[in-house]
Amino acid sequence: MEIWRRNLYILMASQFLVMGAMSMIIPFLPLYLKDEMGVTDPEKTQLWAGLIFGINFLSAFVMAPIWGSLADKVGRKIMVLRSGFGMTIVIFLMGLATSPLQLLILRLLNGTVSGFIPASISLVATNTPKERTGYALGMLQSGAVSGSIMGPFIGGIMAEVVDYRTIFSLTALMIGLATLVVTFAVKEVSKPEPAQERAGFLAEGSHIFHRKPLPILFSVGFMLQFAMLAPMPQMSLFVDQLGAPGGYLAFFAGLVTAVTGSANMLASPRLGRLGDQFGSDRVLFFAMLGAAVSFVPHAMVTSVWQLLVLRFLLGLCMGGLLPSLHSLIRKNAPRGKESTAYGYSTSAVFLGHMLGPITGGFLAGWIGIRGLFLLTAGLLVAGAFWLRSGLRRSAASESRRASSGSRHVSRRVVNSS
Missing domain, CATH: 1.20.1250.20 (MFS general substrate transporter like domains)
Incomplete structure (x- = not known):
């Protein structure tokens, strides 16, 4: 199999696992705050759930260009691995959190280290023949969307079978396994070219x-x-x-x-x-x-x-x-x-x-x-x-x-x- 095809299928399956794992948490987040952390006031529960859900996107919004710029310097695959292993650790720690504030800080940190999906898109886009880029990115989209569909469904079922903290551990395990597969099976052919002098982050953004x-x-x-x-x-x-x-x-x-x-x-x-x-x-x-x-x-x-x-x-x-x-x-x-x-x-x-x-x-x-x-x-x-x-x-x-x-x-x- 051509390398770009192998990379595509592996990253497609990995995106399914990562998106499925990440979205497994969403259905029971308010219940986690209520049952495991003692936030019983419905208004406070909704407030904390909204803050904890949104803070992840805020930090990811800030960090995405920084990680993208770094990927152009050191490589795209290493950014996939950085994000995957980073989220594995942070999500495992979420299952150990004992207060809403701890969970909020960990979600902030998760958004900071996240980027598995955009890094995978960048890796596929730069290592796929230009005439097949649209097809490859469409396949990646299918993997991510199918994971986001199945994740809440699986998470809702698991919440009936095991406790909420165990789901965080299983989520971390799924992301870790997906990242390990990428580590050993994905090959980055088109790597950043070495340069004697590179522009700073702000100069690159201006360009x-x-x-x-x-x-x-x-x-x-x-x-x-x-x-x-x-x-x-x-x-x-x-x-x-x-x-x-x-x-x-x-x-x-x-x-x-x-x-x-x-x-x-x-x-x-x-x-x-x-x-x-x-x-x-x-x-x-x-x-x-x-x-x-x-x-x-x-x-x-x-x-x-x-x-x-x-x-x-x-x-x-x-x-x-x-x-x-x-x-x-x-x-x-x-x-x-x-x-x-x-x-x-x-x-x-x-x-x-x-x-x-x-x-x-x-x-x-x-x-x-x-x-x-x-x-x-x-x-x-x-x-x-x-x-x-x-x-x-x-x-x-x-x-x-x-x-x-x-x-x-x-x-x-x-x-x-």
Whole structure:
């Protein structure tokens, strides 16, 4: 098997394990605070759960560009291992925490050392032939999404069988095993080139943001995550409003999320392959428009079954979003700075992950969740045309620069003659 294919399949399986392990914790986090740490006041439990959940993304948002820059200097595989073994230790310690403050500090530290997923994306993107990058990143997306679907389900079952602290130990074990597999089975062929002198972190960041297509792609990444997650905290309430069949509210609320993820998982490799054939920019543009069109009838549904069909269609469109975005970043990043570019992209996505649910919850109080669906659709349409116009302006600028350079060379040739 070709090395890039072997790397892809191993990292895909590893992402499944890591995302599954990480999301196993989410369903019982409030119960862990209540039963193991004695936080019995419901308001305090929700407050601590929100802080502990969100602080991980805050520290990851800050650290992602730093780890990306370091990956371009020392290698991408070592960043995968750093993150994997670091999270293994920190999550094991979470199972030993005795107070909400200790758990909060450990989640902050977990976000600081995290980065397994973006480091894997960077490793695959830089070690895969350019003509297969879209397909490879789509496969990675499938592995991560399938893990995030199965994780809460498995975590909920395990919480009924073993105590909460044991689940943290098992989560750490899964991440550790995935990292060990990467250690011995993944080979980094395309390694950072040695350089006598490298620019500092701020200079590298300035160089990235002056690369015209990249800031546009970062803003689109933020917009995608913001738009997709803004309605999510309200979905269970919406299912309740529609009337869950048989009164199984928790089941159908989970099914609404699972059916979207399942469609995403199925569509990602196929849309990635289409991106390799026809251009990732086209796939991303039409996937954003498709997602927007899917959101509009969300505001008009009258039953949970209608909502499930629309969430499946939305998931199919979502399969073309982040893999296409990552492929475009790989294409436009300066040579040798791919991981730095992915670091900034990851920060933008994490920022959308933090602000989307908060803003969506606030706006839902004013316009309701049906109005929020329409607002999300409008945001995706605006983002799609912002992407297209931005990339066209960038391409036109590059064409003018190349033409100017050609004229300059021709002038020098004539003068020398």
